[in-house]
Amino acid sequence: MPLRVTTLALFFLFFLSFPSRQQLEGGNMSVESTMRYFVSNYLSYAVVVGASILKVPQILKVWQNNKAAGISLLSLFMELLSYIISTSWGVVRGLPFRDYGExxxxxxxxxxxxxxxxxxxxATRRASLVLATELLVLYMFASGQVPRTIHECALNGQVFFNMFSRVPQIYTNYQTRCRGQLSFLTFFLAFGGGVVRIMTTALNVPWEKGKIVMLIQFSVAAALNAIILAQMLYYGIAGRKSERENRRRTEAKSLKHQ
Structure with a gap:
């Protein structure tokens, strides 16, 4: 259901953001400028709309199965801190919502x-304490109470936050040799959104507003999400192969007893 709503919203945004017929026929926009217009406007809003359901598949999977096996709590804490820094930077710097809304x-x-x-x-008590601290950080950054130099340092450090938010999950996957309760769709959307953000940041964000830092940030995030996707595919295939072999052994043993 969330995916259908998002698809409809994307089509709606496409027709709203695409250049008018008069602009195209009047020669006001070349093919190159039309493509730049499309990428900088439509894809920016598409990422925001897609982000509105990014974690929904993961939330639903954990909720329905009532299990959180294979999910690193440390990764979630670090990922939240990373997005808190990005959100507060967009707010305090006055960037258009399309550039940080996701x-x-x-x-x-x-x-x-x-x-x-x-x-x-x-781990509810520990999580509540850390969450309260991170929300306080969000308030301090977004309200402009933290000097810009410190905020810029935090934004520059996001490359490391992105690494720390994914490396524990990558290591957990390596240890367990399975995908656990991880949602493939969530990480696929995150990877796709990161790739699109690299393009939109290159077109929309001025250099003086942290363009190079944001490009590095999205590139690292996309690469780490790609590693997790590769792990999920590999361990998923290996797991199914192991299940088939175990089933064959069980069937062979039952035939011998007969």
Missing amino acids: NFFITVQLIVLLLLVARLQK
Whole structure:
């Protein structure tokens, strides 16, 4: 259901953001400028709309199965801190919502997912304390009470936050040799959104507003999400192969007993 709503919203935004017929026929926009217009406007809003359901598949999977196996709580904490820094930077610098709106939506979803996973992993008290601290950081940054130099340092450090938010999950996947309760759709959307953000940041964000830092940030995030996707595919295939072999052995043993 969320995916259908998002698809309809994307088509709606496409018709709203695409250049008018008069602009195209009047020769006011070349093919190159039309493509730049499309990427900088439509794809920016598409990322924001897609981000509104980014963590929903993961939340639903954990909620329905009532399990949080294979999900690193530390990764969620670090990921939330990373999005808090990005969201507050967009707010305090006055960037258009299309350039940071997905960070806001993902932040809200991460809070829900974090509390859900913490409850299932019996770590609610610790998670609540860390979450309260991170929300205080969000308020301090977004309200402009933190000097710009410190905020810029935090934004520059997001490359490391992105690494720390994914490396524990990558290591957990390596240890367990399975995907656990991870949602493939969530990480696929995150990877696709990161790739699109690289393009829109290159076109929309001025150099003086942190363009190079944001480009590095989205590039690292996309690469790490690609690693997790590769792990999920590999361990998923290996797991199904192992299940088939175990089934064959069980059937062979039952035939011998007969």
